[in-house]
Amino acid sequence: MNILMLVVRRLFHAFLLILAVLVLNFLLIHIAPGDPAEVIAGEMGGATEEMLADIRSAYGLDKPVIVQLGTYLGKALQGDLGQSFFYNAPVLDLVLDRVGATILLVLVALLFAIFVGTLLGVIASHKPKGLVSGLVTLISVIGYSAPIFWTGMMLVIIFAWAIPIFPISGMYDITLSDDLLTRSLDIAHHLVLPALTLGIVYLAQYARLSRASMLEILGSDYIRTARAKGASEISVYGHHALRNAILPVVTIAGLQFGAIVSGAVLVETVFSWPGLGTLAFDSILARDYPTVLGILFFSSLLVIVANILTDLVYRLVDPRIRTGG
DSSP: OOOHHHHHHHHHHHHHHHHHHHHHHHHHHHHHHOOOOHHHHHHHTTTOOOHHHHHHHHTTSSHHHHHHHHEEEHHHHOOOOOOTTTTOBBBHHHHHHHHHHHHHHHHHHHHHHHHHHHHHHHHHHHHHSSSHHHHHHHHHHHHSSSOOOHHHHHHHHHHIIIIIOOOOSSSOOOOOOOOHHHHHHHHHHHHHHHHHHHHHHHHHHHHHHHHHHHHHHHHHHHHHHHHHHHHOOHIIIIIHHHHHEEEEEEHHHHHHHHHHHHHHOOOOHHHHHOSSHHHHHHHHHHHHHHHHHHHHHHHHHHHHHHHHHHHHHHHHHHHOOOOOO
């Protein structure tokens, strides 16, 4: 199967999956307890039964769930995710305004975790019983065991109190110039701690995985053959071993993308990062169903796209692999 056919097939599967996600998310949200009409009325300072009925009628909440689902799917397929109860704005605009910050945070954290974790795993595999390998294993166990919010709080204490070199909240400083370079550097400065917090947990997993994978491959017959033919250690590690050892890391990265997006919710809350996580937190508290559905839809979309990209990267890393599923 060539790349084009693979992409077309994956996009068709993605469309069916998105439909299933829309239906499942809608039903799960409506099963949850709570009446959004009462929340809206609470924001207004209270309301009579007649006013509550008017609110339900205005937002279509008085119709049967199956009718609401049909209306929601019809509009969603046309790009209309509804109107936010809480923000009184189109959900699509709210989500598009925040999704960029979440994608930036997740991508930087994921790239940091993959590159640094794989590098540590390769270094540790060189002398598996040495001091460096032991340190990498210890760091991996601590990083993997520590909860994300605890890691975030520790980084805040260290870099806001002991060594105050990184900002601990927000995405940029509004008092600085809007110049592109200044703004970019400012965002990168604010991104360090959130990306480190999110990346450390997954870095530990990739370090352990790449170390184990490298140790297995370095003991293979073809590696012994390469060494017998006089290949240098750099060639053995970089050309022969790492290319195969990276495949499990790519697989796990694709499968874990959903978990990383979920972890971003906690990180954004700790660091007041203006992404989908903070929007989801506020929307859930406000029983803002349309906004929560919109966030769940975009989060699912990110995971589906990540899985498609994983399949493509898999083929680029090792063209011998034929993805037929």
